[in-house]
Amino acid sequence: MKKVCLFLLGACMVCAPREKDFMALIELDGWEKTGEIVFYEPETLYDYINGEAELYHSYGFQRLRTGTWTNPDDVSMVADVYDMGSPVNAFGLYSNYRYPDYNYEAIGTEAIVSEYDLRYFQDRYVVEIRASDASRETESAMRLLAKKISAVLPDTAGWPRLLQSLPAEGQTEKTLRYTARGTLNQSFFPEGLTASYEIDGEKVLAFMVFFPSLSSAESGWHQFSEFHAPVSDWNFGGQTRSFYADTPYHGILAAILQDSIITGIRGLHAPEQGLELMSKILERIQVSR
Structure with missing residues (x-):
């Protein structure tokens, strides 16, 4: 049967x-x-x-x-x-x-x-x-x-919430990008966001890289600083994990490690030029996850 x-x-x-x-x-x-x-x-x-x-x-x-x-x-x-x-x-x-x-x-x-x-x-x-x-x-x-x-097709998601991590104010329209791995063409970086902004009439690129853990962020931070060596302490807003470096092709790059996120700006003439934008980026970290 x-x-x-x-x-x-x-x-x-x-x-x-x-x-x-x-x-x-x-x-x-x-x-x-x-x-x-x-x-x-x-x-x-x-x-x-x-x-x-x-x-x-x-x-x-x-x-x-x-x-x-x-x-x-x-x-x-x-x-x-x-x-x-x-x-x-x-x-x-x-x-x-x-x-x-x-x-x-x-x-x-x-x-x-x-x-x-x-x-x-x-x-x-x-x-x-x-x-x-x-x-x-x-x-x-x-x-x-x-x-x-x-x-x-399903139409319930709209714009992914992660895209709110970089501030919309001052962001050049249609330049926001999400990279699933290798952000900034760095093989040791995982997923991240980049977008263009204008400061004092000059274009700069802001970035935010999301690591799955604190330990992986520490490792990524070490490799990133080694890649841009020699680097100088920035001490932005009392942040102890911050540096700036003069890059060959992208002007001055300033970066901060906060929790499991590396964020920064490149294309600056001087680190001080990015103070206002960096402050706004750090405020947005709270909505990044």
């Missing part, structure tokens, strides 16, 4: 129709869904975006679904929906393509729009749409497809 039940259960599993993926259900007037939705897992992503796969993996890539739509004029649009596992990872990947002079629209949480492509992040997803021409009709179709995909 047990064998019969197992057989029937297996037969039901084979015969049951598979649920269609949400991408396959999206319809656009004047456009036809071409082929099946294709899925890529972490181990196969290199087959699709070999040159950029490492970047996506660094932000915790989970799964990609991709589909193509074509109109009667043989113009095509390809939509890629990347599941990055968390909203902060989705923003982090998206932020690599974010620049102040780009065109932005309110699709998803935020979208970058150009003639041939559209990219946005929403919740734990990054959506990228590419078109084979730049006509007004195709641009309109790209926006419509983006909005239809957005409508079926």
Whole structure:
């Protein structure tokens, strides 16, 4: 009897129709869904975006679904929906393509729009749409497809709270970035935030690096100070774990270790130039976790 039940259960599993993926259900007037939705897992992503796969993996890539739509004029649009596992990872990947002079629209949480492509992040997803021409009709179709995909994705996260760690006041618009590992291109640094500010008419870069423990922060602080040696004591606001150094390419860098966070500013003419901004950054540490 047990064998019969197992057989029937297996037969039901084979015969049951598979649920269609949400991408396959999206319809656009004047456009036809071409082929099946294709899925890529972490181990196969290199087959699709070999040159950029490492970047996506660094932000915790989970799964990609991709589909193509074509109109009667043989113009095509390809939509890629990347599941990055968390909203902060989705923003982090998206932020690599974010620049102040780009065109932005309110699709998803935020979208970058150009003639041939559209990219946005929403919740734990990054959506990228590419078109084979730049006509007004195709641009309109790209926006419509983006909005239809957005409508079926989760939309509860908004802007990740971690992004509030660096002060918004004085921050150059669209320069905030999240790096999942290797912040400031330092291999010994884990996740962190960077953003541009303007002080006395000059651009500087503020940063905040988040370590998982006090001991790992101490180790990172030691390696960071060794990397920029020789360094000078800063003693900012009575902080004993602080230094400044004259770097070869980024002006003066001033840094502080507080708890499990290293924060600082680079691009200064003198350490004193960063006093006001550093004070504001230290105030924000309380909301960083």
